[in-house]
Amino acid sequence: MKLTILGCFSASPSKNSFPSAQILEIGGNNFLIDCGEGTQIQLRRCGIKLNSIEHIFISHLHGDHFFGLPGLISTFRLLGRSKPLNIYGPKGIKQAITLMLKLGDSWTNYELRFNELEDLKSIKLLENNKFSVYTIPLNHRIYTNGFLFKEKKNEKKLLVDIALKLKIDKTQFNGIKMGKDGVLSNGDIIKNSKLTEPKPNDIIYAYCSDTCYYPKIIDLINECDILYHESTFLDKHIELANRTKHSTAKQAAEIARLANVKKLILGHFSSRYNNLNDFQSQAQEVFNNVELASDGKVFYF
Amino acid sequence: MKLTILGCFSASPSKNSFPSAQILEIGGNNFLIDCGEGTQIQLRRCGIKLNSIEHIFISHLHGDHFFGLPGLISTFRLLGRSKPLNIYGPKGIKQAITLMLKLGDSWTNYELRFNELEDLKSIKLLENNKFSVYTIPLNHRIYTNGFLFKEKKNEKKLLVDIALKLKIDKTQFNGIKMGKDGVLSNGDIIKNSKLTEPKPNDIIYAYCSDTCYYPKIIDLINECDILYHESTFLDKHIELANRTKHSTAKQAAEIARLANVKKLILGHFSSRYNNLNDFQSQAQEVFNNVELASDGKVFYF
Numbered sequence: 175m176k177l178t179i180l181g182c183f184s185a186s187p188s189k190n191s192f193p194s195a196q197i198l199e200i201g202g203n204n205f206l207i208d209c210g211e212g213t214q215i216q217l218r219r220c221g222i223k224l225n226s227i228e229h230i231f232i233s234h235l236h237g238d239h240f241f242g243l244p245g246l247i248s249t250f251r252l253l254g255r256s257k258p259l260n261i262y263g264p265k266g267i268k269q270a271i272t273l274m275l276k277l278g279d280s281w282t283n284y285e286l287r288f289n290e291l292e293d294l295k296s297i298k299l300l301e302n303n304k305f306s307v308y309t310i311p312l313n314h315r316i317y318t319n320g321f322l323f324k325e326k327k328n329e330k331k332l333l334v335d336i337a338l339k340l341k342i343d344k345t346q347f348n349g350i351k352m353g354k355d356g357v358l359s360n361g362d363i364i365k366n367s368k369l370t371e372p373k374p375n376d377i378i379y380a381y382c383s384d385t386c387y388y389p390k391i392i393d394l395i396n397e398c399d400i401l402y403h404e405s406t407f408l409d410k411h412i413e414l415a416n417r418t419k420h421s422t423a424k425q426a427a428e429i430a431r432l433a434n435v436k437k438l439i440l441g442h443f444s445s446r447y448n449n450l451n452d453f454q455s456q457a458q459e460v461f462n463n464v465e466l467a468s469d470g471k472v473f474y475f
Numbered sequence: 476m477k478l479t480i481l482g483c484f485s486a487s488p489s490k491n492s493f494p495s496a497q498i499l500e501i502g503g504n505n506f507l508i509d510c511g512e513g514t515q516i517q518l519r520r521c522g523i524k525l526n527s528i529e530h531i532f533i534s535h536l537h538g539d540h541f542f543g544l545p546g547l548i549s550t551f552r553l554l555g556r557s558k559p560l561n562i563y564g565p566k567g568i569k570q571a572i573t574l575m576l577k578l579g580d581s582w583t584n585y586e587l588r589f590n591e592l593e594d595l596k597s598i599k600l601l602e603n604n605k606f607s608v609y610t611i612p613l614n615h616r617i618y619t620n621g622f623l624f625k626e627k628k629n630e631k632k633l634l635v636d637i638a639l640k641l642k643i644d645k646t647q648f649n650g651i652k653m654g655k656d657g658v659l660s661n662g663d664i665i666k667n668s669k670l671t672e673p674k675p676n677d678i679i680y681a682y683c684s685d686t687c688y689y690p691k692i693i694d695l696i697n698e699c700d701i702l703y704h705e706s707t708f709l710d711k712h713i714e715l716a717n718r719t720k721h722s723t724a725k726q727a728a729e730i731a732r733l734a735n736v737k738k739l740i741l742g743h744f745s746s747r748y749n750n751l752n753d754f755q756s757q758a759q760e761v762f763n764n765v766e767l768a769s770d771g772k773v774f775y776f
Contacts, residue, residue, distance in 0.1 A: 186550035
């Protein structure tokens with residue numbers, strides 16, 4: 175997977191910081207997660223082809239997570255898009271987008287497929303043989319979902335040196351990766367287990383923004399590879415975090431620790447802080463493997 | 476007047492160009508004219524205090540002229556605004572903004588005063604002793620208004636040297652500027668016309684975007700100081716201009732010539748052109764005093 179942070183600040187876009195939006199790439203598919211104002215500017219700055227986006231996931235209907243969507247949809251139209259666009263987001267998103275387009279008499283020349291969400295339990299949004307996507311119900315001031323992305327690892331790793339030494343024909347390699355035994359030119363069978371390493375685990379990315387400290391999500395995100403968790407505030411503003419149903423850096427780290435995730439990425443920083451280093455140090459009091467998001471930063475995992 | 480171009484490109488924001496938005500300052504009042512996506516970013520880059528904006532004028536409901544408005548309104552709320560905000564725009568704008576805020580349960584803590592426009596003739600939107608604002612009905616694919624701003628010059632220019640020579644008391648100066656005669660210490664009257672130059676003309680700025688070539692506006696904008704006129708296309712795309720109800724640079728210049736304006740500013744450039752110099756040269760075949768808008772550029776007049 176490749177994660178590109180387009181914007182990782184709370185509230186409003188400013189001169190040098192953008193609100194929530196990110197691109198997750200899984201096997202050539204670019205998923206857009208949230209779409210704050212200016213997302214299309216950031217997509218261009220980060221060199222992401224707009225036409226590569228087929229699925230957009232909106233966590234909730236606060237402006238800093240979806241006010242960039244009407245503009246992006248309009249731009250797709252201007253670029254001559256013909257393939258459908260799938261939008262997953264809270265109930266109401268269809269009415270909002272439809273009204274904004276209708277007022278400008280600007281219907282799209284491609285299909286908009288809205289998938290409006292109301293469920294309070296995790297549901298599967300999308301699945302094929304390469305990946306699956308699920309909601310992570312969060313606890314914020316309005317109805318909000320995070321999203322869990324699984325990249326399926328269907329292929330075993332071929333032990334190429336052994337296969338070549340045994341003179342197994344290369345045409346068999348794909349079949350062996352999928353679990354077949356090898357066949358020598360004399361007809362002898364080589365067991366698959368001697369030619370491959372076990373199938374690696376699926377790679378799992380969990381996006382959790384916006385939410386207060388909410389341990390109910392732990393079962394869903396348990397042992398995921400990467401957890402992106404909002405941390406709007408530092409410790410000294412914990413009262414404000416409670417009141418606005420946001421999290422502190424330390425609370426995000428506590429979720430990461432309890433869920434035993436491999437790595438935590440912090441984001442959704444309040445613009446009141448000039449120095450973000452304290453987010454990392456406060457989180458690391460609880461959980462060690464912490465990185466801070468920043469606009470334009472790319473993570474590979 | 477001081478005009479700051481925040482964005483002057485058509486269609487969608489890109490890495491380095493923003494859609495329509497500009498700030499016109501008249502005597503300390505900042506008027507925001509159109510509000511494409513990213514306007515709040517540009518306001519900050521141009522050092523304009525957000526709280527100084529009390530009136531927003533939206534020409535029409537295509538995204539590149541108003542998709543920045545919901546975000547700006549939300550940011551005003553986050554900044555703790557308490558004074559009312561006046562929004563002038565086509566019918567439907569209230570429903571759109573209200574819905575976007577309602578979905579996020581994000582009511583403003585200040586008053587939003589919507590002035591929805593439906594008139595097909597020019598109407599007065601605003602007037603006080605310093606300025607007045609009128610609509611300029613345009614001809615585009617959907618209902619569209621330009622806006623005419625008049626800065627009133629209420630004071631005559633005092634001939635200070637003469638007044639001082641005559642030993643007229645300085646406490647009379649403001650009255651003389653407003654038209655009163657001067658009084659000497661011996662009671663003699665000095666006629667106002669001997670102490671002042673005639674009142675200068677009002678300064679007039681006309682904003683015309685988006686529109687096809689539409690000579691009906693000429694009476695309204697006649698002899699204005701500055702005309703900002705859209706010029707989405709160059710000559711070679713005149714068919715496209717006709718079909719989409721936009722103007723070419725030469726058509727904008729023809730309007731400027733017929734209306735005998737002092738200066739023409741071209742803007743709303745299609746992003747298909749890498750070099751904008753042709754806009755100026757094609758316009759200057761018809762009308763000489765032409766400047767090109769660019770994002771961040773400031774004009775004083």
